[in-house]
Structures are given as C-alpha cells and as structure tokens.
Amino acid sequence: MSEHGCWLYAVTGKAVPAPPRGVAGETPRCVEAAGLVAVVGDVPLDSFGQDALYRNLEDLDWLSRVARAHDAVIATLPTVVPIRLATVYRDDARVREVLEQRAADFHRALRRVTGRTEWGVKVFAVPEPVPAAASARPESGTAYLARRRAALSRRERLEQRAAEQARDVHIGLAALAVASCDHPLQNRALAGEHTRMVRNLAYLVADDRAPAFADAVTACDQRSDAIRVQLTGPWPPYSFAALEEP
Amino acid sequence: MVSEQPVTTTAQSGLGASGNHQPANLGDILERVLDKGLVIAGDIQVNLLDIELLTIKLRLVIASLETAREVGINWWESDPWLTGDTEQLRGDNRRLRERIAELERRAIEDGERE
Numbered sequence: 320m321s322e323h324g325c326w327l328y329a330v331t332g333k334a335v336p337a338p339p340r341g342v343a344g345e346t347p348r349c350v351e352a353a354g355l356v357a358v359v360g361d362v363p364l365d366s367f368g369q370d371a372l373y374r375n376l377e378d379l380d381w382l383s384r385v386a387r388a389h390d391a392v393i394a395t396l397p398t399v400v401p402i403r404l405a406t407v408y409r410d411d412a413r414v415r416e417v418l419e420q421r422a423a424d425f426h427r428a429l430r431r432v433t434g435r436t437e438w439g440v441k442v443f444a445v446p447e448p449v450p451a452a453a454s455a456r457p458e459s460g461t462a463y464l465a466r467r468r469a470a471l472s473r474r475e476r477l478e479q480r481a482a483e484q485a486r487d488v489h490i491g492l493a494a495l496a497v498a499s500c501d502h503p504l505q506n507r508a509l510a511g512e513h514t515r516m517v518r519n520l521a522y523l524v525a526d527d528r529a530p531a532f533a534d535a536v537t538a539c540d541q542r543s544d545a546i547r548v549q550l551t552g553p554w555p556p557y558s559f560a561a562l563e564e565p
Numbered sequence: 566m567v568s569e570q571p572v573t574t575t576a577q578s579g580l581g582a583s584g585n586h587q588p589a590n591l592g593d594i595l596e597r598v599l600d601k602g603l604v605i606a607g608d609i610q611v612n613l614l615d616i617e618l619l620t621i622k623l624r625l626v627i628a629s630l631e632t633a634r635e636v637g638i639n640w641w642e643s644d645p646w647l648t649g650d651t652e653q654l655r656g657d658n659r660r661l662r663e664r665i666a667e668l669e670r671r672a673i674e675d676g677e678r679e
Contacts, residue, residue, distance in 0.1 A: 403602035557601035
C-alpha cells in the first residue's frame with residue numbers, strides 16, 4: 320500500500336485550473352480518462368486511510384475543516400458532479416478505471432447539471448407568540464383547562480398554516496426549477512437555528528433563472544406569515560449528482 | 566440565543582448563479598458533503614451514514630450547548646436541583662465504592678482463614 324491515496328473531489332468534463340488547497344493542504348490535480356476529468360488530491364494515508372478516517376471523522380474540528388475544504392474545491396469547478404466526502408482510491412490508475420467503467424453515467428450526470436445550479440431553501444416555522452402572562456389571581460380548574468385547550472388548538476392551527484404555506488412555497492419554486500428534492504429536516508443544532516424547521520428543500524435551477532428564483536424566495540418569505548423562508552447557495556449540485564435519472 | 570450564525574441570509578436576491586459560492590453554515594455543508602454528492606465505492610471503505618452522522622449530530626448539540634454557556638445561558642450549572650442531583654450521585658458512588666472495598670477486604674480475610 321502506498322503512503323498516499325487519491326482523494327476524489329469531483330468529476331467534470333474538461334481540465335480545470337488548479338483549485339484552492341485541498342483537504343490535506345495539497346494542491347488538487349486532474350486525472351483524465353474517457354473524456355472525463357477527475358479532480359483528485361494526494362492525501363497521506365496516516366490521516367486519510369481507513370482507520371484514520373474513522374477516527375478523524377469523529378473529531379468535529381477535523382471534520383468541519385475537511386468538509387469545508389472539500390466543498391471549497393468543488394465550488395470552484397464550473398460544471399461538476401460532486402463526490403461524497405471520503406472517497407479515496409489507491410492510485411491514479413484506479414481513478415481512471417472508475418472513470419472508464421462509469422463513463423456513460425458520468426457524462427449523463429454532467430449533461431443534467433450543465434448550466435444549472437443547486438439552491439437550498441429552508442423553511443422554518445415562525446415561533447409562537449408568547450402568551451400574555453397568566454393573571455396572578457388563582458383561576459378555577461375549568462378556566463385553566465379552557466386556557467390550555469385554547470393554547471393547544473392555537474398551536475395546532477399555526478402548525479397547520481405553516482405546513483400549508485410551505486407546500487405553496489414548494490409548488491411555486493418547483494415551477495421555476497428543473498428538479499427538486501425534499502431533504503430530511505435538520506435538527507436545530509445542525510441548522511444553527513432555534514425555530515422548528517418545516518421543510519428542507521433543494522432545487523436545481525437553470526442559471527438564467529437564478530435571479531428570478533431568488534426573487535421568488537424573497538417574495539414567498541414576505542408573503543407567508545407562518546413561516547420564514549431562507550435561501551442558501553449557490554451550491555454545486557450535491558443533491559442532484561446521483562447517477563440515476565430522477 | 567446565538568449559536569453558529571449562518572452566513573447565508575434570508576432570501577438574498579440577485580445572486581449570480583455560479584462562481585460566487587458563499588460560505589454557508591457548517592450544518593448545511595455537512596449535510597451535503599456527507600449525505601449527498603455522488604456515492605461511489607472507493608478503495609478505502611468508510612461507511613459515513615450509520616455511525617458518524619449520529620455522532621456528528623450529537624456533537625453539534627453539545628457544541629451549541631457550549632456556545633450557550635459562553636454567552637451566559639448556563640442555568641443548568643447553577644440550578645440547585647440539578648447540581649444537587651449530581652452531588653447526591655457522587656455521594657452514592659463514593660459510598661458504594663467504600664462498600665465494595667469493605668466486602669473485598671472481608672472476602673480476602675475469609676479466604677485467608679480457610
């Protein structure tokens with residue numbers, strides 16, 4: 320086993336100028352085969368070998384550094400099929416082999432994302448207004464129960480309205496996109512937000528429609544009182560990189 | 566409450582499509598590079614989704630608790646009810662350890678007598 324492995328960032332159609340520093344501080348380079356270009360980096364196996372990866376991926380600082388570096392390299396490539404983090408080959412010959420074996424799939428995936436960009440749209444519920452402070456006077460059991468029931472049904476109505484508005488947002492935005500994707504909801508810590516996430520969407524949008532798409536997101540956000548709509552991106556087409564047709 | 570502030574803002578409009586990728590928050594990046602992107606078998610096999618993602622989520626929760634403590638929201642550290650519990654657990658632990666030591670000592674003494 321060599322001392323270095325080939326970390327795969329992305330597959331693209333033509334050679335690209337040197338991207339920024341990679342996950343190991345290396346300068347990524349290109350490996351070509353079958354009319355495709357794999358952007359790879361030489362990574363030391365004592366940090367990026369199997370055992371080391373298992374260990375390091377548990378280290379949030381290491382992981383966040385590597386994840387950002389992986390994303391930063393991919394983000395500089397104009398038309399690209401992004402590869403999931405931690406795909407490592409023994410050497411260039413193995414990378415060429417993979418390019419050749421799956422050439423048709425890669426070319427199809429590249430055609431699908433050419434001239435298109437991924438945008439993320441996160442929908443959060445607007446937090447429930449804090450109820451007026453309960454009166455200091457003792458209330459009857461019946462009054463207490465009535466107040467509780469009113470609060471519960473108010474919350475239910477809010478949640479329902481948030482879900483309906485999120486659905487309308489999705490219908491409107493999907494009409495501007497080539498493809499869309501409903502991701503699992505992020506937990507609050509992962510989202511860096513403190514209100515409940517209602518939808519976690521991704522859209523593949525033609526580049527010439529990107530401004531219209533961004534404007535539509537703004538409009539949705541302003542129009543909907545029960546939800547907050549947040550745009551992220553532009554992203555490389557992570558959510559639309561699968562080789563299968565949707 | 567402040568934790569990690571996403572750099573992306575609500576509905577930025579008029580962004581060009583590519584070439585001006587903005588730094589996004591860590592959660593968004595992890596979600597994409599770990600969970601999305603093309604999955605092809607590498608020579609080094611790492612199963613990311615089963616174990617790690619769970620741990621990551623857990624750690625992000627911890628990280629956000631730590632952020633909360635930094636900005637001064639640390640009620641759980643001064644809450645006498647919670648800290649009282651910890652004290653009691655520590656006391657129980659100490660008493661149990663002493664009891665085990667005592668039993669071991671007796672067992673050894675019994676062994677020596679036989």
